[in-house]
Amino acid sequence: MAEEPLLEVHELAVRYGSLPAVNWASFSLERNRVLGIVGESGSGKSTLIWALTRLLPDVATITSGSVYFEGQDLLRLPPDQLRRLRGTRISYISQDPMSALTPALPIGQQMMDVLYREPWSQKEKWSRCIDALDWVSLPDPAARMKMYPYELSGGQRQRVSIAMALMLEPDLVIADEPTTALDATLEVEILDLLRRLQHETESAVIFVTHHLGVVSSLCDDVLVMNHGDIVEAGPVPEVFANPAHDYTRMLLRCDPARIEQPTRRLPSMADDLAKPVKIVSGPKDRVKADQAPVLDVANLCVNFTKPDMLPKWLGGRPQLIRAVRDVSLSVRKGETLALVGESGSGKTTIARSVLGLVGADSGSVTVTGRTVDRGNSQVLKSVRACTSMMFQDPVGSLSPRVTIGEQILEPLIVQGRRDLDRRETLNRLLTNVGLPVSFASRYPHQLSGGQARRVGVARALALDPELIIADEPTAGLDVSVQGEVLNLLNEIQERTGVSILIITHNMSVVRHCADRVVVLLKGEVVETGPCARIFDAPQHDYTRALIAASQHELPEFSETE
Amino acid sequence: MFHSKIGKLSKSYQRAARTVAVASCVWATGLVGASAETLRIAVPSDPGYLDPAYWGSTVDQFLIDNLYPRLAKYAPGDEWTIELDAAKSVDLSDPQHIKFELKPGIMWTGGYGELTAEDVEFSLERHLDPDLESGVVTEFELLEDVEVTGTYTGIIHLSEPSTTFWTSTLVYTSGAIISKKAAEEAGGYFEATPVATTGPYKLGTFEPGNKLVLELNPDWTGEPVDFDQIVLLPIGDENAAELAFAAGEIDYTRSSAGNYDTLVANPPEGAVVKLAQTIDPLFLGISQTNEKLSDIKVRRAIQLALDIPTVIQATTSGYGKQATGFVAEGLVGHRDGEALTRDLDKARDLLAEAGAEGLTVRLDYVNNTERDTAAQIMQANLAEAGITLELNGQDEGTFWSLDEIRAADLQLHLKAWTGNPDGYYTMQYFVEDQIGYWNWEGYASDDYVALLHEARITVDDTARGEIYKKMQAMLEDSGSFVFVSQEPTVILHRDTLEPGILPDGRPVFHAFRKVK
């Protein structure tokens, strides 16, 4: 490494108003290297990278430091010179592919705009854009050029923005959680793509993520950030092998994906690093296979019709979406069944049909012996009395203008159980989910994601149900918090013997809580079986892909294009 | 008579709405900088009917008076004088048989040939044809027939001797002569489009709500006129007309006497401001047919509670004079110094006697500045006497259209009619069979009818005048009439012209002169 580094950052500090976001960060990056930046939400990793080329919102101010790119300090470069670098030498791939593209222009136009400085003719630019789209293996690129962003899927959009970022083969590509918004398998594809392109362009890459797995599979070096500080830096193998800083150690230790053996007590940031991760498999007799299943779904089919712009009588053709196709599954008493699949696989629809929120077109759903029938409100009521659902978005599923306390008791009131001592029950529920009683008077927006999730659990427990349906209970939570939530669910189950139907796309979560797994693809069950068996010997490619994705093992990449 | 009212109708119509009003100035603007040969006159509204049998609004009246010939017409000037028009000579010596001879060589427009005695016969007798449903048939009750004695000569035979037929019909609007040939071609019925006319001007372009243009009549052989184009611009409200005048959009308009002082104090540039007394009676009708008002005591109480001088003060800045009856000062049959005077105590007593304390009545009137002012004062007056007056300012159409429902519901109504120098014209309408049509007051008295008949055939002016006085007294004593005033009006014109107008300010187009 005789040559000078491509990027050198000294003592970079950023603050939002008065509160610091990045504290005196220093690091450097050589050409053709991939640098990962990990950290939990709020660790300042995004702020850091957008600061490099002064693209922070007005509220943020860069208080000190310098950023040398090929010897010139980006923080002090006149705006127009800096602009000359952007897009050509340094380019970005941003987190949310939806908002990264202008809704108002066809993607072709937007790509052309990036080339506005190039000497080529319009025609040539156009064909180069098509090539670029082809390069990121977007099907039928020529047609895509004329489409508007909202006409593409999330993955396709992300491919487009990658194409835009890389088509001019910049020396430095900065990617801000480019895959977080995507499904696991899709994530793998995109990562694979990025790695391929990186090899071809030999650009240096800064890759921001909260996923250690991604780093290990994609990056050469890694920075670990916590509360605005770079707590650890170094080549990936070294850092992962023997992390120097406690925080790093904890991160590594808390990531469920890195714990090979199933355990019903995942480590959390709280517990002592000295003790080794203990493996708990819970009481033997937890699952009562002999008794009739709490939930029994038989040959369930659910269809949606997407109305056409034109009403039927004007020849509009509403299209039929078969969301759930002939799915059968059952949850036994005290058992946790994981329903695994990605967005659009119909897993949530199944959950909703259990509660009679959607009607089944054929097949049946039976809860504790009662067959769900949307027409029969009596049955619905009793079904809902013994079934609670936890919704995906922890904060969003709480009514913004009602206090936590009232919301937790809401189910009881709906069930007409006004008799019981409210305060007492409330305190009990709150303590059960490990929240201070004082939270009762708070409002949802005053809670952190993890706390809101706990409230969700408390509300689910209010009716001491026989079945809890947890829809993506860990989505959007930092790994450390994920563990806590899973532990909570597991504890409750052991204490109350409740059955849990957990819906997720995250296999590493499944491994540590599920007894059995049902894998769903495009509304159909592709594989089902005991958890251990699924992980040891997955039958279906899709299952394999999911498991791989959860460990972020990228399929070995071949030099030949 | 209703036409008169209608006439008045449209007079009020002119004040109908500021908007209508101001709005109308519009065309005015259209004409800024038009040639000096153009005379721009503000009129209350668009014309409705230009058939003498159906004429309604003041504008209809202007146009019929100006476009059609008559044996004789009232002459422009400060006095009410009659001058021969189409007739070379008229023999009034026998009030039952009127002989006339026409001037030769008066040509109809549109090539309908010369004006002959046959046209006169046709024009007058058609009003008697029931199918025509002439609006002015009442005026022709006495007409027997018109005897044509030669191309230009004829005799008008009446069933009884009458002078009023001459003064209030033949020389007045309804006496207009139309072309027999043209009318028959038009099927005898024509609304807004006049068939052949005579005179220096003929109808030109007509844009409803915008303007109506009179242009020179090439066939006219009589004395020449100063203006080769007259543009009538409908402006409903005097204040608006004034504004338009000040903005230089019109050359001649009438305005409210209430504005006289300010106009004199600060006249628009190049304006001549005159005050003219009209003979148009403004009066408050009190329907005795309404059960609330059937008791004469109540009606008298209302008469006595009103402070008419204040009303006049407010609406005319004191230039109006409280009326003593339908006949204006200086005309045959005017009552001197017998105007109602206010007496609140007496009014209260009368109400008490009638046991009508806390009475609530409704006043209908055409919703415009002047009427509104008057109405609000009356409201205050009656309040002092313990009568609640609900103001019901209505739009022109609603006020004047009297369907069965409304006829039954009439209570108090403030209204003005166009006047005629002969009081007979107005007073002939307060008879029983006019109830539900034009006799809104529901006044009916055999003695009155008798007097009416007597007046019709009384040739001697003073004698007839005495009868008129009696009749007006009867009307007032019935408690159904409160005579407010013969409204004065302000006349506003450019100093570059000399207007030709009747004593009440109605324009006679051909008489307008440029100041050399």
Added chain:
Amino acid sequence: MSVTETNPPAERGAFLDGFLRLMSDPMGAIGVVLVTLLVLSAVFAGVLSPYDPAAIDVPSKLQAPSWEHWLGTDQLGRDVLSRALYGGQIALSVALISTALAVGFGVILGMIAGFGPKWLDNPIVLAFDTVRAYPVIILALAVGPIFGAGLNTVIGILVVTSVPYYGRIVRTSVIAASKADYVEALMAMGMSRARILARHILPNIIGPILILASMDIPVFIAAEAGLSFLGVGVKPPQSSWGLILDDGYKFIRQTYWLVIAGSVPLITATLGFTFLGEALRDTFDPKLRRGV
């Protein structure tokens, strides 16, 4: 990472704090002052006005302001100041009543359309659009005479024409809210739609609506004046700023004082309430900025 402010919690005691925040915004301060003045002058019109607003005194008509008549007199010699004060009463009551009714019906209909039985949605929306197809003033003109001029007509017209406006906003926000996870969660508990609406959705959408309403008060005040000006509004002997303005316009060649006397309070009112509304919105719900 764009920083967007979220609504503050509807906690007790937040009221005072809110008021202080409001006053700290100059616009808000001006608004509060003006509005307070107006309300006071309207409430105490009886005490404040030097003359009986209906007292006619023809000899002293159309006077310019003087010590006897601070705002001069009108064509009937009535004291314009007194009339203006009582006009304030009318203006405020019309504005407040109309707003209340409009918001009331708007919220109800909007919620029915947005969260009620499906088949009701289209008809209601269509009705809304139909009413919205009439330019307000023009409709007022057409309808005014039918029901006869007067306060009730004015209020009626204002309410009818503005219900769709609120209705539509409510509908959209209800629909938006009903897609939110928390509503789904509540339905999963089997809570009745009515209860969800009343207890959970309404509290979330009402704040913005009320702020919008506060911004409509000046519009209503102006409308009342306008309609009275056109003669389809308040009737004498009642007094209204619009009527004063109308007199002023009619007698504009005689005096301009009437026009001024009519417009000054009107402008003060509309400005005051607009400022207040603006400030309220900026203080409590910046997200509304993009809406109109």
Added chain:
Amino acid sequence: MLVYSLKRIGLGILVLILAISSLYMLIQAAPGDPASAMLGPRATPALKAAITEKLGLDQPMPVQVFNYLISVLQGDLGTDLKSKQPVLNTLKIHLPRTLELLGASVLVAALIGIPLGSIAAVRRNSLFDRAIGLLSVSVIAVPAVIIAIFGMLIFAAGLGWVPAIGAGEDEGLLSLLHHLILPAIAVGIGWVGYIARLVRASMIEVLSANYVRNARAFGLPERRIIYRYALRIAVAPTITVIGIGVGVMMGSAVFVEIVFARPGIGKLMYEAVLLRNYPVSLGAVLAASGVLIVATTISDILNALIDPRFMESGE
């Protein structure tokens, strides 16, 4: 896109039909029947009956409504009861005047408002920005009547810079414009404020959007970002507002036309209603609503063009 437009237009037509029908019934409910209004005091029962029959007023209401709609379709809006002329002609005289006024007002509002708004947004929190903020709110607050009357009082009656009344339709373009200045400002000024504020708000929002930051990250020049990326989206709400605003502007137009004695729908309407000249008032409202509906329809379609997502959210 086409489908959306068609749908939107269809809706527009449906609404127009509904609006006209309900209004027809409303007007028919007016006290005193049109027959007597038409004949005036001369109305004899016989004549009335004849007219009533001629106008089909004796038919059941639905039939009347239907007939009216049909004849409207054939371009026959009935006969002006006063002038005995086809209503269509009367409208032909007045509608263009009103459209001129509205067009000019929108122009004034947009041409002044949009730049002010964008500058205020770009120079956010500058003195200029605050000034514009205060100014726009103030102009919004002042009713058009007052602006019209004072404009009249000061600039026309007082200084005589512009004509006091009329539309100057007979004297060529220049006089037309000359007559248009004051009215257009009276109607448009409030909207300058509206639009300025609106553009500012949405501009600020858009400028902080992710894709703008991305465009910057790709080194696009600021001007291109502001005009091609930001403004384009930022004006969308403005267009909607103007679409709806046309209704409000028409309200102001009524006053302005009255005060300045401009021929136009508003003035026509006022007179007609006053005289219970119901075919005209119907025609006038028809015209007005028509204009309004067309305006909203166009604005929706424009929005869909500018920001295709509007198609989903738009209705």
